[in-house]
Amino acid sequence: MNAKELGNVLCKLLGLSLCVREVGPLSTVLFDLTHGSGGYPFTSRSGAYAVSVLLTIGVGAFLILKSRGVTEFLFKSDTE
Secondary structure, X not given: OOHHHHHHHHHHHHHHXXXXXXXXXXXXXXXXXXHOEOOEOOOHHHHHHHHHHHHHHHHHHHHHHOHHHHXXXXXXXXXX
């Protein structure tokens, strides 16, 4: 296994770990959106938390889907 293949696998694992880590917080955000937190259906704090969770999931999905491109960018000077 060369460095590019290993980088590709590690990029996919990093993306997968980001997505899996945010499953619990995503369910919390969805619960807060539907049931409200503290008597308010949607506060700026829960909105910022929702954006943070969705952004992390988006970065994880990007790393999973575009891992080959990310690896090519990181190892562009490596010629094998």
